[in-house]
Amino acid sequence: MKDSTAAATMGKEQSKKRKRSQMTEIWRRMRRNRLAMFGLVIVSILIIVAIFANQIADYNTVAIKQNVVERLQGPSAEHWAGTDEFGRDIFARLVHGARISLLVGVVAVCIALVTGGILGAIAGYFGGTVDNVIMRIMDIFLSIPILLLAIMIVAALGSSMLNLMIAIGLASMPTFARIVRASVLSVKDQEFVEAARAIGAKNNHIILRHIMPNCLSPIIVQATLRVATAILSTASLSFISLGIQAPAPEWGAMLASGRAYIRDAPHIVIIPGLLIMITILSLNLLGDGLRDALDPKLKR
Amino acid sequence: MHKYIFKRILMMIPVVIGVSLLVFMVLKMTPGDPARVVAGSEADEATVAQIREELGLNKPVLQQYVDYMAGMLHGDMGNSYTTGKPVFSEILSRMPTTFILAFAGVLVAVLIGIPLGIISATKQYSILDNISTLLALTGVAMPNFWLGLMLILVFALQLGWLPSGGVTSWQGYILPAVTLGVGATANFMRTTRSSMLEVIRQDYIRTVRAKGANEKRVILRHALRNALIPVITVIGLQIGTLLGGAVVNETVFSLPGVGMLMINSINKKDEPVVLGCLITFAVVFSLVNLFVDILYAYIDPRIKSQYR
Numbered sequence: 287m288k289d290s291t292a293a294a295t296m297g298k299e300q301s302k303k304r305k306r307s308q309m310t311e312i313w314r315r316m317r318r319n320r321l322a323m324f325g326l327v328i329v330s331i332l333i334i335v336a337i338f339a340n341q342i343a344d345y346n347t348v349a350i351k352q353n354v355v356e357r358l359q360g361p362s363a364e365h366w367a368g369t370d371e372f373g374r375d376i377f378a379r380l381v382h383g384a385r386i387s388l389l390v391g392v393v394a395v396c397i398a399l400v401t402g403g404i405l406g407a408i409a410g411y412f413g414g415t416v417d418n419v420i421m422r423i424m425d426i427f428l429s430i431p432i433l434l435l436a437i438m439i440v441a442a443l444g445s446s447m448l449n450l451m452i453a454i455g456l457a458s459m460p461t462f463a464r465i466v467r468a469s470v471l472s473v474k475d476q477e478f479v480e481a482a483r484a485i486g487a488k489n490n491h492i493i494l495r496h497i498m499p500n501c502l503s504p505i506i507v508q509a510t511l512r513v514a515t516a517i518l519s520t521a522s523l524s525f526i527s528l529g530i531q532a533p534a535p536e537w538g539a540m541l542a543s544g545r546a547y548i549r550d551a552p553h554i555v556i557i558p559g560l561l562i563m564i565t566i567l568s569l570n571l572l573g574d575g576l577r578d579a580l581d582p583k584l585k586r
Numbered sequence: 587m588h589k590y591i592f593k594r595i596l597m598m599i600p601v602v603i604g605v606s607l608l609v610f611m612v613l614k615m616t617p618g619d620p621a622r623v624v625a626g627s628e629a630d631e632a633t634v635a636q637i638r639e640e641l642g643l644n645k646p647v648l649q650q651y652v653d654y655m656a657g658m659l660h661g662d663m664g665n666s667y668t669t670g671k672p673v674f675s676e677i678l679s680r681m682p683t684t685f686i687l688a689f690a691g692v693l694v695a696v697l698i699g700i701p702l703g704i705i706s707a708t709k710q711y712s713i714l715d716n717i718s719t720l721l722a723l724t725g726v727a728m729p730n731f732w733l734g735l736m737l738i739l740v741f742a743l744q745l746g747w748l749p750s751g752g753v754t755s756w757q758g759y760i761l762p763a764v765t766l767g768v769g770a771t772a773n774f775m776r777t778t779r780s781s782m783l784e785v786i787r788q789d790y791i792r793t794v795r796a797k798g799a800n801e802k803r804v805i806l807r808h809a810l811r812n813a814l815i816p817v818i819t820v821i822g823l824q825i826g827t828l829l830g831g832a833v834v835n836e837t838v839f840s841l842p843g844v845g846m847l848m849i850n851s852i853n854k855k856d857e858p859v860v861l862g863c864l865i866t867f868a869v870v871f872s873l874v875n876l877f878v879d880i881l882y883a884y885i886d887p888r889i890k891s892q893y894r
Contacts, residue, residue, distance in 0.1 A: 426604035429875070430868050433830030438609060438864050441852045442616045518729055525731050526837050526849050538729070545735055545838075549743050556739075559732035567727035 315579040322575020328568035336385040343378030350374065350533045358551040368553045370544060376554065379535035380561055386536050387565070390451055391516040395509050397455025402462030403505070407493050409463065410470030421467065424460040432457045436519055440528045450529050454516045465508055469501030503580040507573055514569035521562055537562050591880055598876050603655075605868040610651045613861050620857050624667050658865070664858040666851075673862040677844055681866075684843035687762055687835065688828050692821065694767030695774050700817065702771075703778025707813075708805060710783065718775060725772030730831050734765040734838035751840040762839045766831050770824045777820045782813040815886050822878030826871050 316322055335342065353373035361368045367376035409420040427435065432454075439453035473479065474497060482496045521538030523529035530536035532543065537558045544554035621638035622629075629637075638644050641664075642653060657663065663673040706715040741761060742750035749758050785791065786809050794808050833845030840846075848863035850856075 422600075422604070426601060426608055429601055429605055429872055430608075430864075431826035431830040431871065433827075433833065434864065434867055437830075437833070437848070437852070438612055441860055441864075442612045444616075514727075521729055522731060522834050525729075526834055528849070528852065538731075541729075541732060541735065548735060548739055552739055555732070555735050559729060559736070562729045562732065563724065563727050566729075567723060570723065570727060 312579045316575055319575045319578060321571045322579070325568040325571030325573075325575060328564060329572055332384050332388060332565060332568075335381055336388045339381050339385045342381050343375065345382055348375055348378040350379075350535065358547060358554070360551070360553055361557075367557045368551070370540070370554050371547050371551075374535075376540075376557060379540060380537070380558060383535045383537045383540065383558070383561075384565075386447070386530060386534060387517045387520060387562075388513075390447065390454070390520045390530075391513040393451045394454035394516040394520075395458065395512045397451060398458040398462050398512065399505070399509055401456070402459040402464075403466045405459070406463035406466030407470055407498070410467035411474060411489070411493055411497070417467075420463070424463045427457075427460040432515070433519060433522060436523060437528060440523060445523075445528050445531065447530060450520060450523060453523075454519050457519070458512050458515065461508065461512065462505070465504050466501060469504055470497055473497055473500045503577075507577040507580065510569060510573035510576055514566045514573070517562070517569070518566055590883055594876060594879055598872055602869055602872055605872065606655060606865050607651060609861065609864045609868060610654065611647070613857060613864070614647050614650075616855075616857065620667065623855055623857075654861075663862040663865075666859050667856045668851075668854050673858050676847065676859065677862050677866055680842055680844045680847050683841050684829075684832050684836070684845060686759060687766060687832050687841065687843060688825065690759055690763030691766030691770065691828050691832070692825060694763050695770035695824070696821070698767070699771040699774030700778050700814075703775040703817075704782055704805065704810065706775065706779040707782035707786065708801075715779075722772035722775050725768045728768065730765060730769055731834050731838045733768055734761065734835055737761045737765055738838075751838075758839075758841075762835050762841060765838070766828055766835050769831065770828060773820055773824055774817060777817050778813065781816045782809060785809045785813040811885070815882070818878060818882060818885065822875055825874045825878075829867055829871060 316326070339345070351374065353369075355373060356365070356369050357371055357373040359365055359369040359373075365375050365377065367380060370376055370379070405420050405424070409417040430438070435457040436450075436453040439456060440449055443449040443452065470493075479492060479496055482492050487496070520529055520536065521541070524536045524538035525542045527539075527542065530539050532539060540558045541555055544551075544558070548555050619634070619638075621634050621641060621643055624641070625634045625637050642650055645653070654664070658674075661674050663677070665672055666676060669676075702718045706718050709715055738750045738761065741748045748761055749755070750761075751758070786805070791804060791809055794804050799808075832843065833848065835841070836843040836846040837849060844863050844866060848860060851859035851863065
């Protein structure tokens with residue numbers, strides 16, 4: 287009795303150690319990829335800025351408060367990124383915009399991941415008619431371009447932050463359904479799944495505990511890349527006034543309202559766009575780096 | 587070949603029905619009563635009920651869908667709630683602008699992306715390869731509408747070379763087409779590069795080289811034909827993205843296309859026009875995919891044989 291407990295603890299210790307060494311191995315591979323590290327650093331900075339946005343510049347008194355006397359000023363020591371058409375500090379608005387963009391991006395991807403993941407897992411695991419029905423519906427979703435699908439959902443539900451998240455989330459759902467389905471198909475016939483079934487594990491236990499952990503790599507990679515797409519879609523939708531509404535400082539909305547002043551104060555348009563570009567670039571580099579680190583076999 | 591095309595067209599029918607049904611159902615979820623929109627806020631209940639009856643809005647949703655699709659086959663997509671004009675002709679008159687824009691975008695991307703991809707692959711890890719990789723990375727990350735604004739700033743406002751919007755002349759399409767094409771260019775370049783790299787390592791290429799063919803002939807005649815197959819898939823997929831991008835780009839360059847019509851109609855809650863535009867986009871996208879698949883079979887006979 288005592289022996290078996292000891293053996294069990296030792297087994298646990300060992301699997302913990304194996305997990306840790308796997309993490310260090312992934313981290314080591316990431317570290318060697320300079321572009322991926324660049325992405326990671328920028329994304330980390332953005333996350334920190336988004337969390338402490340109110341400490342950096344207060345939302346009500348700086349980010350959305352109008353101050354017409356100082357309107358359309360270029361970058362200066364006082365206003366790092368200049369001021370917009372209402373005299374609001376653009377840097378402060380960008381900081382709060384980071385919060386909105388990351389929030390919408392992450393929540394939308396979570397919606398896509400959960401809905402698409404569940405559907406994909408069911409389709410892949412059960413196969414047959416279930417698989418056919420689910421995947422044909424996903425094909426229909428896929429046959430409409432993502433941006434148009436999001437526009438359609440926003441048009442039906444009305445534009446608000448939550449609807450935007452739902453719209454972008456549902457629009458990226460089929461991608462996750464496909465990835466999860468493919469991953470499930472690739473592992474479901476392996477021996478360890480058969481072994482789990484043989485000892486009487488239930489279907490949902492097998493899917494969640496045995497199959498899912500083996501599909502994590504492609505999901506993590508795709509999720510990172512999809513946050514970038516989601517942020518870009520958010521900006522596009524806000525730019526055509528179907529996304530986040532004024533006076534909230536969303537990056538795309540800032541570009542939309544600033545474009546009327548592009549001739550006299552180009553910084554209003556240049557700076558937010560550059561920030562969007564750097565954000566997307568960093569997320570893409572991070573995603574590509576993760577792909578190479580998590581699964582060296584996939585390296586292109 | 588004809589059999590394959592026929593089968594492929596048959597396969598498109600359920601997709602078109604599914605897509606249109608999805609669009610129809612989602613738009614029917616819109617809160618608010620369309621009959622009330624048509625009647626105006628001051629109309630009494632009896633008028634609203636009468637309009638509802640006239641527009642067929644009191645029928646079950648599925649019945650409405652069947653009626654709508656039957657009408658669409660005759661070129662009848664209902665009338666706009668705000669202008670009263672037939673939706674079909676409204677869309678038809680704006681279609682050329684959107685098509686020219688999307689086509690010009692693809693053209694720009696193909697003409698720049700594929701040659702760059704070939705050069706990158708044949709001179710792997712050279713300075714040129716690294717530069718185009720860098721350009722591709724930024725091209726994908728750049729918000730399309732922002733690039734449009736930057737091009738307007740430089741070429742229309744600063745240099746005054748090209749118009750900043752409108753389509754009074756063909757020059758009006760240059761900036762929008764370049765804007766639209768840049769994201770796709772990056773994509774085509776990456777795909778061409780990686781598929782070219784794969785192909786030029788194959789045995790038959792070595793055989794061609796061993797026979798003494800010059801490098802130009804090896805790449806353009808023998809390698810490119812096989813390397814282009816994945817590129818064509820990507821082109822097909824990109825056309826959807828480009829149609830979506832065209833919607834946003836029409837706003838940037840104030841082009842009177844279907845996208846602009848759709849966005850204005852969404853803001854005015856003009857449901858029949860929104861529905862018409864979305865279904866048009868979805869059907870066009872399905873047709874493009876059909877065309878790409880058929881093109882595919884011409885280029886790669888192996889695909890066609892799967893359908894025998």
